[in-house]
Amino acid sequence: MTDLPGIVVTGASGRMGQMLVKMLAGSDKARLVACVERSGHPWIGRDAGVAMGGAAIGVTVTDDPLAAFARAQAVIDFTAPSATVEFAALAAQARAVHVIGTTGLEAEHHAKIDLAAHHAVIVQAGNMSLGVNLMLGLARKVAAALDADWDIEVVEAHHRMKVDTPSGTALMLGQAAAEGRGISLDAAMVSGRDGITGARTRGSIGFSAIRGGDIVGEHDLIFATEGERIVLRHLATDRAIFARGALRAALWGQTQKPGRYDMADVLGL
Structure with a gap:
């Protein structure tokens, strides 16, 4: 030993x-x-x-x-x-x-x-799981295949004690999507919407966070356009x-x- x-x-x-x-x-x-x-x-x-x-x-x-x-x-x-x-x-x-x-x-x-x-x-790494890292590769491929008519949103949920927002994994997913689309995440990122924000900017990448209970980690990467959506999801239960x-x-x-x-x-x- x-x-x-x-x-x-x-x-x-x-x-x-x-x-x-x-x-x-x-x-x-x-x-x-x-x-x-x-x-x-x-x-x-x-x-x-x-x-x-x-x-x-x-x-x-x-x-x-x-x-x-x-x-x-x-x-x-x-x-x-x-x-x-x-x-x-x-x-x-x-x-x-x-x-x-x-x-x-x-x-x-x-x-x-x-x-x-x-x-x-x-x-x-912002996330050490195999599933999330596979999801990052999928995120790049899907984003590369879709133009800016497809809006991108990252929705994440964690336990009430988590102190940072967005989560490291959410940022990794946003970065992967930005890389697939060939843009800068810093320039495209929108988070913490509140009040009368107006229509979303074409090509932006939005982030939303949920905090509550003992949620280990849930992440949705949503690609949405007129009439359809693609959702990549990872749920951590342990x-x-x-x-x-x-x-x-x-x-x-x-x-x-x-x-x-x-x-x-x-x-x-």
């Missing part, structure tokens, strides 16, 4: 963090070697399994990410943009594969991640699909050269 790749989970107390800890604790493909949380968090110094309300797993939660990363071959990170860019630099210093599932990243964050990717393997995808990315990254990759690379799509 000791020859299995060692993995660190950051943000261990979060929804995805706990899912990853549970998956890795029972994995025959990798070892959970450390759990990281922010300084002052009540889990610091506690066994991660006990902190989650279960049995001890022999892994103590720490607030020293560099020391944790130095003992690992990969870091799986579903935290917040400001934390992720710090982890990217530290993972690069430790030469550990950094798998990033954090959403809400902006240009300044991506620039710092790009710098870290000169020294280590980074796999970053957060474990993202954990499995992240682990697959962490293992895949072990044999890659430093650089920045996405799930399409991991899945060979």
